[in-house]
Structures are given as structure tokens and as C-alpha cells.
Amino acid sequence: MTSPARQAPESASPATSTGGTHTLPPLPYPGSALEPVISEETLSFHHGKHHKTYVDTLNKLLAGTPFVNLALEEVILRTAGNEQHAAIFNNAAQAWNHAFYWHCLTPRGGDQVPAPLQAKIKSSFGDLAALKREFGKAAIEQFGSGWAWLVLDGSDLRVIKTSNGDDPLPKRLKPLLTIDVWEHAYYLDYQNRRADYVHAVLDKLINWEFAAGNLR
Ligand code: FE
Numbered sequence: 001m002t003s004p005a006r007q008a009p010e011s012a013s014p015a016t017s018t019g020g021t022h023t024l025p026p027l028p029y030p031g032s033a034l035e036p037v038i039s040e041e042t043l044s045f046h047h048g049k050h051h052k053t054y055v056d057t058l059n060k061l062l063a064g065t066p067f068v069n070l071a072l073e074e075v076i077l078r079t080a081g082n083e084q085h086a087a088i089f090n091n092a093a094q095a096w097n098h099a100f101y102w103h104c105l106t107p108r109g110g111d112q113v114p115a116p117l118q119a120k121i122k123s124s125f126g127d128l129a130a131l132k133r134e135f136g137k138a139a140i141e142q143f144g145s146g147w148a149w150l151v152l153d154g155s156d157l158r159v160i161k162t163s164n165g166d167d168p169l170p171k172r173l174k175p176l177l178t179i180d181v182w183e184h185a186y187y188l189d190y191q192n193r194r195a196d197y198v199h200a201v202l203d204k205l206i207n208w209e210f211a212a213g214n215l216r
Contacts, residue, residue: 021059022055022058022059022062022072022095023055024047024051024052024055025099025102027043027047027102028102028103029105029106029107031043031044031047033107034105034107034205037189037197037200037201037204037205038105038186038189038197038201038205039188039189041188042185042186042188042189045184045188046098046180046184046185047098047102050098050182050184051094051095051098051099054091054094054095054098055091055095057087057091058075058088058091058092058095061087061088061091062075062088065088067079067085067088072092072095072096072099073096073169075088075089075092076089076092076093076096076167076169076170077169077170079092080093080169080170081170089165090164090165091165093165093166093167093169094165096167096169097147097165097167097178097180098180100175100178101147101178101179101180103207103210104177104178104179104206104207104210104211105201105205105206105207106205106206106207106209106210107205108207109201109203109204109205109206109207109208110203110204110206111128111208112208113128113208113211113212114208114209114212116212116215117176117208117211117212117215120152120156120157120215121157123156124156124157124158125157131150131157131159132202132203134159135148135150135159135177135179135202136195136198136199136202138159138160138161139161139179139181139194139198140181140194140195140198141161142161142162142163142181143163144163144164145163145164145181145182145183146161146162146163146164146166146181146182147161147162147166147167147178147179147180147181148160148161148178148179148181148198149161149162149167149168149173149175149176149177149178150175150176150177150178150211151168151173151174151175151176152173152174152176152214152215153173153174157176158173160173174214175214176211176214176215177206177207177210177211177214179198179201179202181194181198185197
């Protein structure tokens with residue numbers, strides 16, 4: 001399973017370090033880069049507090065367990081569905097999901113989709129507008145906290161949603177893109193208007209090159 005760090009552009013730092021200690025990867029752009037869609041204040045809290053807390057909590061929970069020296073993806077795969085390890089799974093998945101999410105966004109977003117991904121979108125959805133409609137619907141309709149994803153399922157693209165910290169890795173689906181729809185992702189900027197956040201992200205911030213790179 002490919003990590004967000006390996007899927008990310010060269011400038012990205014790894015999501016994990018050696019020695020069994022997971023580290024908070026820096027944002028792949030300045031904190032103000034996504035304004036006005038996502039404010040610097042939101043990014044500062046979201047990355048510096050929420051994401052950091054998942055990483056710090058994970059490190060505490062992993063101490064003394066058989067999972068301590070594993071890569072983040074392995075921790076997720078080995079703890080998924082096991083109630084006894086639910087806290088480790090939730091924090092590991094949230095650490096992974098956020099590291100992945102930062103790379104799904106770019107100030108240079110728009111509708112320029114690299115050709116290989118464009119072909120997949122055409123065969124699975126018809127066109128980009130149809131994909132964006134389905135992706136947006138999943139993000140807006142996810143009940144409570146969670147994530148909307150564009151995934152590769154075999155050779156087809158699919159849109160799915162997951163609750164809380166759950167992610168597509170244990171389902172053996174390959175994530176290409178995600179949108180965080182926990183309230184902490186948008187509440188400072190949009191309050192309860194999740195749909196406005198989702199549509200603004202889809203129209204202005206999606207990193208289609210990152211998504212296309214994840215096809216490999
Ligand atoms: Fe989040």
C-alpha cells in the first residue's frame with residue numbers, strides 16, 4: 001500500500017520517520033496558500049492542532065505494542081476492524097488521512113485534469129462535471145464526521161464516503177483524492193455551510209495532478 005508520503009510531490013516530507021515514531025508532516029504549501037477558500041486560521045488549527053494531536057496520541061498508544069515499529073499503513077491494516085485496537089486504528093487512520101488530504105489540495109486547483117486520469121473519469125463517470133457532482137454529494141451527505149473519497153477499485157474509479165477516522169485502505173481500495181468533512185475542516189470559515197466548503201474546494205483547490213499520480 002502506498003503512503004501519502006510516497007504518493008506526494010518531491011517537496012513533501014515523510015508522514016513517518018524511522019524508529020517507530022510517527023511525525024507530523026509539514027504542509028506542502030504556506031498556511032495562507034489556500035485562502036480565501038480555506039483560511040490560514042483554519043489550516044493552522046487543522047494541521048497544527050488536530051492533525052498533530054492524532055500523531056501525538058498515536059505515538060503514545062503505540063508504545064509497548066507489537067505495532068510500534070510499523071509504517072502507518074501497516075498499523076492501519078493490522079488494527080482495522082479490531083475493537084481491542086480501535087483507538088490505535090482511529091488515530092493512525094486520521095494521521096494518514098490528514099497527511100493525504102493536504103496533498104489533495106493546491107492553490108492551483110481547477111479543472112485541468114492530466115490525460116490518464118481524464119480517460120478514467122470518462123469511462124467511470126462520463127465527464128469531470130459528473131464526477132464532481134457525485135464527489136460533492138458524498139461529501140455533503142456524509143452524516144456527521146468523515147471523509148469523501150475518489151478511489152480506484154480494480155480498474156474503475158468510485159466515489160465513497162467513510163465515517164469518523166475510517167479510510168479506504170482496509171477495504172483494499174486505492175485512494176486518489178479525499179475531502180475532509182469533519183466540522184474542524186470548515187467551521188471557522190463556513191460555520192454550518194458544509195456544501196459551500198465542499199463546492200469551493202472542488203472548484204478551486206483540487207490537486208488533479210496528485211490524484212493522477214496516485215493511479216500509478
Ligand atoms: Fe480533519
